Amino acid sequence: MRRLISSALAAGAVLSVAASAQGAFHLWRFSELYSDSTGNVQFIEMFTTFSGQQFMPGHGIRSTNAAGTISIDFNFPTNTCTPTNNKNILIATASVGALPGGVTPDYVIPANFLFKEGGTLVFGIAPAQQTITYGPLPTNGTSSLRASAYVTVPPYSFVVDTNSPKNCAGATGSLNVPPPNCPGDLNGDLQRNTGDLTIFLGQFGQSGPGLAGDLNGDQTVNTGDLTAFLGLFGTPCP
Numbered sequence: 431m432r433r434l435i436s437s438a439l440a441a442g443a444v445l446s447v448a449a450s451a452q453g454a455f456h457l458w459r460f461s462e463l464y465s466d467s468t469g470n471v472q473f474i475e476m477f478t479t480f481s482g483q484q485f486m487p488g489h490g491i492r493s494t495n496a497a498g499t500i501s502i503d504f505n506f507p508t509n510t511c512t513p514t515n516n517k518n519i520l521i522a523t524a525s526v527g528a529l530p531g532g533v534t535p536d537y538v539i540p541a542n543f544l545f546k547e548g549g550t551l552v553f554g555i556a557p558a559q560q561t562i563t564y565g566p567l568p569t570n571g572t573s574s575l576r577a578s579a580y581v582t583v584p585p586y587s588f589v590v591d592t593n594s595p596k597n598c599a600g601a602t603g604s605l606n607v608p609p610p611n612c613p614g615d616l617n618g619d620l621q622r623n624t625g626d627l628t629i630f631l632g633q634f635g636q637s638g639p640g641l642a643g644d645l646n647g648d649q650t651v652n653t654g655d656l657t658a659f660l661g662l663f664g665t666p667c668p
């Protein structure tokens with residue numbers, strides 16, 4: 431009798447461990463963030479090196495603006511593809527799949543889910559599995575913020591790079607969505623106002639490709655760009 435009870439307990443423990451392993455989702459990490467200048471074309475790419483991470487329903491992503499006053503939630507409606515080891519998932523606006531260089535999203539988010547001026551993303555929500563804070567997104571139509579490495583614990587670092595969305599099926603692409611011809615309109619709302627000034631000041635002194643505040647194209651946001659920006663400030667877009 432004792433042997434039967436011991437065997438039953440051991441079997442239960444094995445099943446419990448197996449269920450726990452099969453029910454995992456928490457090892458996905460943000461790998462790329464992209465937005466065009468209007469916010470109508472956006473994607474979030476996530477990546478994991480681990481298997482058994484497909485169980486997404488009941489979990490989600492919370493996007494919050496830099497001021498912490500506006501939050502938008504996305505909840506995963508279905509499991510990911512399997513197996514999940516060394517796979518990406520693409521969470522994007524529906525337009526990403528229809529554009530040249532686009533890829534069919536695994537999950538669809540609304541336009542302006544990401545805050546172009548910068549904000550916070552939380553994966554898992556409750557409990558949070560990863561939280562990142564990002565600055566102004568590149569909005570030149572070709573650049574994105576890409577994770578410099580896959581790590582499961584902070585710190586998480588991102589660099590500006592050419593966008594390359596990839597979905598769970600392995601399809602890849604690269605978008606080129608040029609901003610409207612309105613220099614100085616850094617957030618794509620067809621105005622040159624304090625919203626653009628906030629983005630400009632956040633990038634002032636930075637160097638690299640894809641910076642919205644780099645109005646003269648020398649890959650540095652400096653006093654030359656400031657002079658150009660102030661000359662345009664307050665004037666209507668064509």
